[in-house]
Amino acid sequence: MTSRPHCHDLYTVDQVRALDRRAIDVLGIPGFELMQRAAVAAFAYLQRCWPKARRIGVYCGPGNNGGDGFLLAALALQSGWQVTLFALSGDARGDAASAKERFERAGGHVHRWDGQTAIPVADVHVDALYGTGLTRAPESVPASLIERLNASGEPILALDVPSGLNADTGQCPGVAIRAHATITFIAHKRGLHTGRAAEQVGEMELDTLTLPQALWQDTQPDATLLEAQAMPPRARHAHKGDNGHVLAIGGDVGTAGAIRLCGEAALRAGAGLVSVATRESNLIALNSARPELMAHAVDGPQALGSLLDRADVLALGPGLGQAAWGHALWLTALEAGKPLVLDADGLNLLAREPQRFTQAAILTPHPGEAARLLHSTASEVEADRFAAARALAGRYGAIVVLKGAGSLIADPDGRLAVCPWGNPGMATGGMGDVLTGIVAALLAQGCSPWQAACLGVGLHARAGDAAAALGERGLMASDLLMPLRRLLNGLDA
Template sequence: MPTYPHYRDLHTVEQVRVMEREALIALGISGHDLMRRAASAALGSLRRHWPQARRVCICCGPGNNGGDGFLLGVLAREAGLQVELVALSAVAHGDAALARSEWEQGGGQVRSWDAESRLPVADVFVDALYGIGLNRAPEPSAARLIDGMNASGKPMLALDVPSGLNADTGYCPGAAIQAEVTVTFIVGKRGLHSGRAADQVGQLELASLGVPDSVYACVQPDAQLLIAGSMPPRARYANKGSNGHVLVIGGGQGMAGAVRLAGESALRAGAGLVSVATRAEHLLALNATRPELMVHAVDDVQVLAPLLERASVLALGPGLGQGDWAHALWQAALDTNKPLVLDADGLNLLARKPCTFAVPTVLTPHPGEAARLLGMSIADVEQDRFAAVRELARCFSATVVLKGSGSLIADPDGRLDVCPWGNPGMASGGMGDLLTGVIAALLAQGCTAWQAACLGVGLHARAGDLAAQNGERGLLASDLLAPLRLLGNGMSTHGSERG
């Protein structure tokens, strides 16, 4: 995506509509003129990505997104391309009607889509069906058209938003376009960056359409994309005590790997000291494989107490379990009121006994854990991940990371950042334990909860992308440790990161 001053800003549909109105005033142009700018940007994208394409099929809806499509047809025909127009409706509305009239007055034909229709032959299909306005499943006729475009085997360019994808939430309630490229207009829409969006958007481009800065200044973004960051260089006189002491609490029966990954990632992310409180059965394995961890057998709360006292930050939950032992350690840890990262069974225990936090705290739920914390279904969480993460942050007075494709970070005041990195290979065991350790280490080194969550999520996801250069399938959590160390120091490996 081209970088311009507002590329990180993400807005809701309501905010986008306000900005579109302000843009017309600021530019002194009509809605039809703005539509033509969008069509020109779309043609530029089409020619860049598919320079050999000669036959283009543009599928248009009755609204402004369809108007963009009709004007794209006009410009593409003027550029010498063979253009077929397929329309969902016999009529268009507002500025889209003017656009359709311009296409027809130039001799263009419109194929009406109905139950008997078949898509024409094309080198590239263009989706101009719905745009930002759709917040429901497409109607059956439109769904059949969407399914036909997806099944065509030809590349697809989506205008503004892939049809069927909710531009606010990233949720798809029904059929949805699977685009190779999406060119979105004026400003970023938050729903293009989380949830199902990763499977629908493809390569995302942002075309500002020449909108002036004054328009962006009139509406505060609802969310922002994370930026790539690292920790500053250490002072030359630093010692291990200068960089915090993380205590990882967890590792119930058979779960030594969870605390090993959390502890080692805390070390690789720069914590000066890392202790592990776990079951006695894990001591030999952990000491043998990672001697830099200070591993302690903790059978009861009395043994845990001095470890809690020495620690500066707690990482509570990896492999913890939910039995009596786990609950006792969980409660003792919370009672210390020390900065805290809570994950896995630490969150499941919180769902059983909710509380708010008065100290810097980061919760890192996946959608299932988020659903338990909110008392709703996973489907409800996924239907609006943005609302869910904000509600979690408000309810628990904590910074919350809602993990998944396009991880979200929210604080109790409603601030929200979206992670643009990560890949499907990271959907494997141990990745969450790794993230817990990274965030805890950043807290221990002096970051605020918000800083630790944002930087930690970004480092974790970027490390995952670097590790996946050898292939996504089969990616292990421990594969992230080497690139994590490099990225945390502001360095990179051979090759390039995505995003």
């Protein structure tokens, strides 16, 4: 993604349509001119991505997205390229009809896609079937084209949005183009950055079509992409008491690893002190593996009291369990009123006994936990991750991190950020425990809850990407700890 104006701003489909309409009605830029600019930008991007390409297949729908495709195809013909173009129908509308005529005047021939014809062999296929308006599954004839393009093994460039992907939610109600690259126009559509979009968009570039800054001045983005950040250097006279005391609570019988990962991540993320309240049977393992953790045997709420008094921030939930021991510690910890990060069984207990937080609280659910907290289903959460994250933050009065591809961070006022990093290798046990420790440590070091959540999610995902340099399969949660330390300090991982 290039560094351009608005490259970190995310908009809803309705907002982008309004921007497009404003460019035409207020700024006086004809719609066909915008279409020409999009085609020029897309053809230039295609040449940068595939400099040896000279044969393309172009696939156009009846709307403006198809118009972009017709004009790109005309540019390719004028450059001496071999172009095969299929249209979904013989009818194009409005500016798209003018674009079709220009392609034909350039010597192009429009083939009608009937669901039976073989697609051409091409250096690159250009997807201009559907734009931002599609929210349902593609019908059978275009679906067959999408399936053949995906199966071709040849590169695909998507114009604006990979066809079949919901540009608002990031979900695919049916088949969808798996693009190798996507060039999106005017503004980033929020759905291209979370959920299933990670599988569909490939490399992505935004082109604002040289529109003036005045276009965006009255439109607040719906969300923003996180930017890479680190913690500032410590004062030379700093001591451990200046960097906060995290108390990690959890690790029932058989889950010592979860609370160790959480505590060790808090140390690597810069907490001055980290205590662990856990089962007595875990002490030998914790003290042997990581003596910097101050591990304490806690058999019930009374034993937790003195540890809570000394702590600045609580990391509550990794390996906690939902039985009597975990439930009692959970209740006691919440009643202490300390700032906290709540994960795993801490969230499952909250779903059973809901409450709205008055202290600083950060919840870090995956979609299944989010569904329990909303009394919904994981599929309903994934159907609109933006709405789910905002609903959770509003219901519980907390900052919410909705984990997954394109993790979301939401606050009770509706502010929302999206994480652009991370990889499938991170879909393994213990990753959430590490995130909990990181966020708790940042909160203990003086970050606001919003800052701690955003910085913590970003560092966690970037560390995961650095650790995946050796391959995604086999990536373990503990592999994040050393790149985390470098990234936290502003060093290359």
